[in-house]
Amino acid sequence: MRRILTAISLFVFLILLGCADQTAEPVSEMSPDNPFHVELNEPIQYSALTPADIDEYVTVTIDQTNSKLDGIKAEEQLTFDNTFGIMDVIMDDMVICYTNASMMYDVSTDSLTRIKASKGYQRIDSMFTSITSDKELFEKLNAFATSESGKELQGAEERLISQIIKELKRSGVDLSPQDQKTYKKLNSEITALSTAFSTNMSAYDDFIELDEEQADGLPENFKIQYKLEEGGYKIPVNNATSDPVLSNASSSDIRKAYAMKFYNIGADGNLALLDSLLKKRYQLGRLMGYESFAGYNLERRMAKTPKRVWEFLNGLTEASKEKALKDAAGLISIRNTELNLPADNNGGKDPIDPWDISYYQTRLLKAKFNVDNEKIREYLPMESCMQGMFTIYQQLLGFTFKKVEEASVWADDVEMYEVYDGDELRGRFYLDLYPRANKNTWFHAQPLVMGRQTEAGYEIPQGMLLGNFTKPTDQLPSLLSLRELNTLFHEFGHIMNLMSYEGKYFTLAETKADFVESMSQIFENWIEDYDVLSSFAHHYETGEVFPRELFDNIKRAKEAASGLSLYGMLRIALYDINLYDKYDPEHPLNTDQLWKDIETDMGIMPYYMEGTHRQASIIHFNTHPVYVYGYLWSNVYAEDMFTEFEKNGLLDAETGMRYRKLILSNGSQRDVDEVVEEFLGRPTNNEAYIKSLGL
Structure with missing residues (x-):
């Protein structure tokens, strides 16, 4: 399973985090030689960063934020610019500080830098909590929002006001003083627990x-x-x-x-941490007036309620069960053949051991479809895959990527690229693709700057793609599996989503959390077209083009495994919603038993392995609770939007530009269904998604 991920609404997500000590001495300006002290759109000199630089950057950001907040609260003649306009600037500055600190925690090769980065983003969390519980600030903002001038505003300004007011209310600003104190304490505890969980994963x-x-x-x-x-x-x-x-x-x-x-992985510490996270998040949800944390968390999503998520997941489970059972029987059959077990013998009917499932899936691919995943790797060297992917995205979206030589980065194998639209610099992204000690072990796209209009010009979006692909060696290049190629296209889709934002305000840069994956999932379809794949998939030694026969076999094999493939995702999505919607403080969940219960209810195949604790290293349960269903939810939109490319051509630049301008650049400036309907020329439906499942 990939992650995604990662591309949630940063403002919203950070509000749900916690608070920590803010005892550093106020500093009004950063030192001129601090690498974070940069002009608009100037790249940060990451290679020169010291732990002290991070500490100073965070302190200055907090100090300047307090000064701007005091300015808002002192205003007597309220305008949009001196209330919500400056709030957008404040949130942008703080999120840039937060994302840089959290990124350095994920990727830095220096242990002291990681420690300072961790403390730094927790201090920013604390500042967010202070802002969202500041009644004086809320009253000042609300006074303008409800004024005649405020109510006359339309378009992006109206949406900005609405979004900020809603999030402040959701974040406890209307709570009693005692409940506010509890809210702050819970957020602080959640942040500390979440950080420890991530640390245990990275340190394994x-x-x-x-x-x-x-x-x-x-x-x-x-x-x-x-x-x-x-x-x-x-x-x-x-x-x-x-x-x-x-x-x-x-x-x-x-x-x-x-x-x-x-x-x-991470089980020694993370089982207890997960139990505590479930308890604290349940308490937070109840404090905010919801039956569960899932209810609180989903209110801002497209799904809106846990009930709709349950209906969606249960419906897919039922629809895929017959196909999944058939797929499972195929695995058992190949297992029996390999081990010479008679089908009528009880041993021949026993389920496959969890640690053997992937092996027999591979054996089935070879035996029935002549698909050898390791042979496929030979046609997918990272360098040619990356260049092929770049060509596709550039042609479709009208961008040009330029590698910056000798860029200042945090590790030797990290690369930096600039993104141009014609002669205009539109964005910047970093590629950190290979594992190393203490680096975050997942795969995700990390936004660093979301983009907005400033007095000095447009602040370009910036992001980082973090991967853990197999490293190249002196003997071999990095060779990707098809699954890894899929992950690469997916996560880079998040980067393109980020690069495409053209809005005036930071706060409107991110879309709904259960739609955001669709804008990456759609690009996975390109590698399922032979002409596209064969344009860059060449054998790393001979240069032979990816064989058409092998491609056709892969397509047949995918269709044959569609039931179990969907089952695997549903299993984790159901685990996620169970954690955060069914928590009962009187009878706390046994998070190991939950795997067994879900597998019993689904009735397909036991994946749970006695003595293991997979929940301790699935990052979504920690940092992105009640999120996994969104991959499936988003896919409904992704497959429907892809029909436009099927109709007009997968490399049709006009369709690609319409997609960029309407969908990728939107954020939350317009309603999701509204822009999707405009792109499609009709209301969205699930027909393409149902077809894609091959059930």
Whole structure:
């Protein structure tokens, strides 16, 4: 499962975080040599950053924010510019500070920098909590919003006012003093717990050591990377190695040993932290007047209520069950053939062990469809995939990407690109694609600057794509699986969504959290077209074009596995909504038992492995609660919007530009369904989505 992710509404998300100590001495201006002290659109010199620079940057941002807030509260002649206009500037400055600190926590190679970054973004969290509980500030803003001048405003200004007022109310500004105190305390505790959870994931460092016999079945190009000088292999347990080992190792015992470690990443500390997060978030939801945290969290989404999410997920579960059972029977059949188990023997009917599922899926692909995932990798070297992807996005969206040589970045293998629209600089993105010690282990797109109009010109969007793809070596380039290529196209879609924003206000830059994935999911369709894929998928040694026969086999194999594929996503989405909608303080959830209960209810296949705790390393349950359903919800829109490209041509620049201008650049300036309907020329429907499931 990918992450996404990551591209939530930063203003909204940060409001839900916590508070921490703010004891630093006020500083009005940053030192001239602080790398964060930059002019508009000047890149930050990340390679020169010190822990003290982060500390000063956060302190100055908080100090200047307090000064601007005091200015709003002192105003007597209220206007849009001196109330909501300056609030948009305040939120933009604080989010840029927050995202830079949180990014450095995720990626920095220096431990002290990570510590300072962690403390820094928690201090910004504290400032957000102070702002959203400031009754004097709220009364001043509300006074303008309800004035004749405020009520006359339309368009983006009207939406900006509405959004800020709603979020302030949702964030406890109307609570009693005692409840406000409780709100702040809960947010502070949630932030601390969430940070500790992420730290435990990033700090996990385990491996398996294999001799030549134990490594049987592992791809040779994979083994080369982890070969020891004295013989044998030392393979780290992480997201980059899980698929090669679990899908290919010949020994079931080795697969089990690896899975036992992989599904326990972060478990030593994160099980207790997750229990505490569930309790604190439940208390927060109840404090805000909702039956559950899910109810509180979903109110701002398209889904609106837990009831609609349950109906959506249960409906998909029922619709996919017959196909998923058929897919599971196919795996059991190949298992029985491999192990020479008679079908009428009870052993031949037993479900597949959890650690063997990926292996038999791979065996089925080879036996029935002649699809070898490791052979596919040979046609997908990272460099050519990246260039092919760049070509597609540039042609469709009218952008030009220019790599900045010798850019100032935080690690040697990080790259920086500038994005142009004609001669105009439109944005900047960083690529941090390969794993290293203490780096965040997931895959996601991180917004750094959302974009807005300033007095000095347009503040360009900036972002970072974080990945953990297999590193290149002296012998081999980084070779992607189809799943990883899909992830690359998806996450880069988030970067393009970010680069496309053209709004006047920061606050309106992000769309609904259960629509945002659609704008990345749509781009996954391009690699399912042979002409597009073969334009860049060439063998890393021979240059041979991706074989058409292999492509056709992959398409057939995907259709044959569609039920189990959907089941896998539904299982995690149902786990997520159970965590945050069914929490009962009188009978707290056993988060291990929940996996078993969901699998029993779904009645397809037991994925749960006794003695493991997968929930301890699924980042969504920590940082993006009640979010996983959104991948499926968004896909309804993604597949429907893709029909325009199917009709007009996958590389049709006119359709691509309409998509960029109407959908990607919108944020929340206009209603989602309104802009989708304009793009399609009709109301949206789920016909394309149902067809895409192949059920």
